[in-house]
Amino acid sequence: MRRIFSLLFFILIFPPCHAQKTDSKLQQKLDALLKPFHGDAGVYVRNLKTGQTAIINADTLFPTASMIKVPITIAMFDKIEKGEIPYDTIMTYKDSLLYAGDDILGSLKEGEQIALSKVMMLMITTSDNTASLWCQSLAGTGTAINDWLAQNGFEGTRMNSRTPGRQDNWKRYGWGQTTPREMAELMVRIRDGKVVSARASERIYRNLIRIYWDHDALSQIPPYVQVASKQGAVDASRSEVALVNAPHGDYVFCVITKNQQDQTWAHNNEGWVLIRKVSALLWSYFEPDSNWKPAQGLDEWYK
Numbered sequence: 001m002r003r004i005f006s007l008l009f010f011i012l013i014f015p016p017c018h019a020q021k022t023d024s025k026l027q028q029k030l031d032a033l034l035k036p037f038h039g040d041a042g043v044y045v046r047n048l049k050t051g052q053t054a055i056i057n058a059d060t061l062f063p064t065a066s067m068i069k070v071p072i073t074i075a076m077f078d079k080i081e082k083g084e085i086p087y088d089t090i091m092t093y094k095d096s097l098l099y100a101g102d103d104i105l106g107s108l109k110e111g112e113q114i115a116l117s118k119v120m121m122l123m124i125t126t127s128d129n130t131a132s133l134w135c136q137s138l139a140g141t142g143t144a145i146n147d148w149l150a151q152n153g154f155e156g157t158r159m160n161s162r163t164p165g166r167q168d169n170w171k172r173y174g175w176g177q178t179t180p181r182e183m184a185e186l187m188v189r190i191r192d193g194k195v196v197s198a199r200a201s202e203r204i205y206r207n208l209i210r211i212y213w214d215h216d217a218l219s220q221i222p223p224y225v226q227v228a229s230k231q232g233a234v235d236a237s238r239s240e241v242a243l244v245n246a247p248h249g250d251y252v253f254c255v256i257t258k259n260q261q262d263q264t265w266a267h268n269n270e271g272w273v274l275i276r277k278v279s280a281l282l283w284s285y286f287e288p289d290s291n292w293k294p295a296q297g298l299d300e301w302y303k
Contacts, residue, residue: 023052026285030054033277038270039236039260043278044180047286048188049249058181061156061173062256065232066127067183067239068159068176070190073120073207075139075148077200085138089116103128124207127231133162142166152195157182174234180241184254187228187243191250208243215302216272217242217255220279222292232256235263238271242279244286251286253278267302 026045034041034056042057080087093108100106105119105128116138122128123135139145142163149157157178160170169177186195190208193201208228211218217240221227225246232239241254255275262270283290 020046021050021052023047023054026052026054029281029285030056030278033281034274037257037274038262039257041255041257041271041274042180043253043255044184045251045253045282046184046188047249047251049251055181059156059179061177061179062239062258063173063232063234063237064157064176064178064183065174065234065237065239066129066132067178067230067232067241069123069127069132070183070186070204070208070230070241071145071149071157071159071176072132072136072139073124073204074190074195074200075145076120076135077196077204078148079139079144081197081200085116087117090114091116091119091134097130097134099129099133101129103130105130105134121207121210124204124230125210126212136162154182154186157186174237178256180254180256183239183241183256184243184252187241187254188252191228191243215267215299216240216275217253217279219294219298220276221283222290233271236260238269238275240275240279244283246283246286247290248287251282253282255279267299 030043034043042060042062043055044058045054079085090113093110093112093114095110098106104126105122108114119131119134123131136142142159142161145159146163158166158169159176160166160173161175189195190201190204195201195204205228208230209226211229213231216231218227218229221244225244227242227244229240229242237256237258237260239256243252244250255278257271257274260271
């Protein structure tokens, strides 16, 4: 019975491909853009005003990398709304929480205190890994996160790291796995106030519109246009999901790559270049009267 309910829920949330309206012109542009890419890439685009879509490998599984932090924050708010942990809890940092890197939270000293709300903010806005792993544990580990995803119709999106029974998936996809369609539609549900609760969705959305890592998809959208987004990157994969509150109607898109030949960490990595090109294409396509272009020389600060 649970499987039947889950299937019905999935169909309601994610209409079958044949029920969606394909934007053939946009589809051709995206096909041409992705054709020369050296690796596997998936794209999902939906204009939330018209319902038209363009998809490439939209239901294929890809690594989430840091995009898995969106499900982590959702599971945290689920726990908060159930009254299991207050949002304004003052947390005590321990050195054992440190995940090596240049994260802000990891710069705290043993015994220093920080509000849970700030830990959750850092997890999303600066993609702080130490904060994310702390929240993953507080949320009930990957088991609780995956339970929420399954119960809410997300069949492909899963937490793999530090999660019992997910070892094989972890070896293949890393921290988490998802599809371009599911990650994009998860953002839509947050925007619509349908994740956990209306107030939880709003708080999550406010964190998602204050992203520090704005040099790829976000760099191709005017800075005065609000965008909720999350980015991810590991050696052979680059990813970004964005919901753009555009003047002529919101649109959402997700670009994910895997098996990249280019595994460098330079700004001109082929995966990041692809994400910027897709974002630029979509902005010009959905806002054809906009004359905005990224400021000349801005890229020099990201090299």
